[in-house]
Amino acid sequence: MTDFAATRARFLLPGNLIYLDGNSLGPLPRGAAERLDGTVCHEWGELLIRAWNRAGWMELPGRVAARIAGLIGAEPDHVTVGDTLSVKVFQALSAALSLRPERRVVLSDTGNFPSDLYVAQGLIDALGQGHELRLAPPERIETHINEDIAVLLLTQVDYRTGRLHDMAALTARAHAAGALVIWDLAHSAGALPVDLAGAGADFAAGCTYKYLNGGPGAPAFVYVAPRHMRHARPVLQGWLGHAEPFAFEPEYRPAPGIDRLRVGTPPVLQLAALDAALDVWEGVDMQALRTRSIELSELFIALVEARCPMLTLASPRDPARRGAQVGFAFEEGHAAMQALIDRGVIGDFRAPDLMRFAFTPLYLDEDDIRKAAEIIADVMINRLWDAPEYRVRETVT
Ligand SMILES: *Cc1c(COP(=O)(O)O)cnc(C)c1O
Numbered sequence: 001m002t003d004f005a006a007t008r009a010r011f012l013l014p015g016n017l018i019y020l021d022g023n024s025l026g027p028l029p030r031g032a033a034e035r036l037d038g039t040v041c042h043e044w045g046e047l048l049i050r051a052w053n054r055a056g057w058m059e060l061p062g063r064v065a066a067r068i069a070g071l072i073g074a075e076p077d078h079v080t081v082g083d084t085l086s087v088k089v090f091q092a093l094s095a096a097l098s099l100r101p102e103r104r105v106v107l108s109d110t111g112n113f114p115s116d117l118y119v120a121q122g123l124i125d126a127l128g129q130g131h132e133l134r135l136a137p138p139e140r141i142e143t144h145i146n147e148d149i150a151v152l153l154l155t156q157v158d159y160r161t162g163r164l165h166d167m168a169a170l171t172a173r174a175h176a177a178g179a180l181v182i183w184d185l186a187h188s189a190g191a192l193p194v195d196l197a198g199a200g201a202d203f204a205a206g207c208t209y210k211y212l213n214g215g216p217g218a219p220a221f222v223y224v225a226p227r228h229m230r231h232a233r234p235v236l237q238g239w240l241g242h243a244e245p246f247a248f249e250p251e252y253r254p255a256p257g258i259d260r261l262r263v264g265t266p267p268v269l270q271l272a273a274l275d276a277a278l279d280v281w282e283g284v285d286m287q288a289l290r291t292r293s294i295e296l297s298e299l300f301i302a303l304v305e306a307r308c309p310m311l312t313l314a315s316p317r318d319p320a321r322r323g324a325q326v327g328f329a330f331e332e333g334h335a336a337m338q339a340l341i342d343r344g345v346i347g348d349f350r351a352p353d354l355m356r357f358a359f360t361p362l363y364l365d366e367d368d369i370r371k372a373a374e375i376i377a378d379v380m381i382n383r384l385w386d387a388p389e390y391r392v393r394e395t396v397t
Contacts, residue, residue: 002288007362010280011213018372020347023159023187023325023358026213026277035276039269051268060271061262065221067278068212071286072185072204073195074223080258081208081274082266085186085220086115087236088205089153091261092222093123094235096151096180096203097131099228103150103179104131109138111158116184120153123235138163142173149179156194157187157323160350162315164192164323168199175200180228186210189221191293191324191360193286196223203228211324211360212281214274222261229257238263280362292361294319296369297326300357303373304328308380314354325358330380334397335390339379342390345372349397 012028013019019027043055052058061081069079083091093106106120117133124131136144138158145152152174156165167183174181180202188194190211196204204223208214224232233254239245240262243253254260298319304311314327330336330353337349347357357372379385 002283002285002292004292004361004365007280007284008365011363013363017344017346018368018375019363020345020357020359020372022213022360022363023191023210023356024348025209025216026190026211026360027363028215029213029277029280031276031279032213032215032273035272036269039272044268057266057268060268060275061219061266064271064275064278065258067275067281068189068208068221069223071194071212071281072189072206072223073193073197073199074204075197075226078226078229078258079221079223080261081219081221081271082240082262082264083220084217085184085205085207086119087263088220088222088261089116089182089184090119090123091234091236091263092182092203092205092224093120093151093153094127095224095228095232095261096182097123097127098233099231100150100178100180103148104129105148106131106133106151106153107141107144107149107179108133108135108153109141110135111138111160111163112153112155113159113184113186116153116155126235138165141165142170145170145173145177145179147177149174149177152179152181153184154181155184155186157191157325159187160314160354160356161327162187162322162325164316164321167194167201171199171201187323187325190281191358192290197225201225203232208274208277211358212274213277213362215270215277217267218270218274218277219267224258224261232260234261236263240264240266284362289361293324293359296359296361296364296366297322297324299366300359300369300373301326303370304376307373307377310380311355324360325356327354327356329353330355332385334393335387336379336385337397338390338392339385339387340376343375343379343384345375351397 043051182203185206209218311328
């Protein structure tokens, strides 16, 4: 039994807020604030350069990666952390393409997060070998998998609608056509059970500032299946991906294992915060988390639909077909979200018209959902969003 009241107590949440935006930036775990204080003041402040050895800074990426591996069904020692998700998608895609040198097509879906698509386009241009990025509608992606495809690059949970791809089935389908698969777990890691090894995934990458609560700018993770490890050669070759970084050899030699996907110096402050944030996951059963997340989202949909006919559910109605987030379409969605945030219900907005809400049982309960639905009904029924101050668009929506 997972004690969700106990996990909730481990977060520093402002009392007057209902936080439904853990899919964008997880809240602050108490342990992370304390850990950062120690890392900054004691380790950096007093140990200075000695902290790389004495405070275990050099081991931190491996330690944090091993903890993430446990949450995504990865074999130990096949995950590493660092850089941002966009960079790790680049790393994984460049390694995967080099494993299918006779093929030229990267297949993704039209719902994928733009950064993944931009990275693929940039890599294709840089390689200059005539590769093509092909996009298909997410609902019909399997019908586009054929023997042209070198790599299938998919985000498991759609960042807008929450639509969930069937990882095991699509991976099997791609393998039957001789293609490799990269899974982006940005909206999966910490949101639902993931079994990379069980699904036979080739590569995966994800971020840690969303459902893993690692803090703004927390480093990304990347996974390589054991069978590809010796052959995977990413294009970005940095000194910390070298077999012997402190030999300072002029020629690159990849590290034998997952470290070859590292690039440069680890972000120690971010890793310290993330390491502490991962403490919250100890004793959390991912299946229990999933069940609870579905209960909360089902309750939310029922309450909102009962009161707000002007909102249209933009997520799959079947909870088994969506991740931990729900989107409602509304023409004035941006203004409506601003009005909600003003009243203490924090979700976010994705153009053109989507209001997004995430259901994170680590720190949300039914009481929060009922209160949030009440406030949403008030804002929608009484058109409280229809005010000049809610028309202003800030940089981050
Ligand atoms: C959030 C997200 C990203 C963000 O990438 P960063 O490099 O960490 O900014 C990339 N891909 C997907 C699918 C995302 O949801």
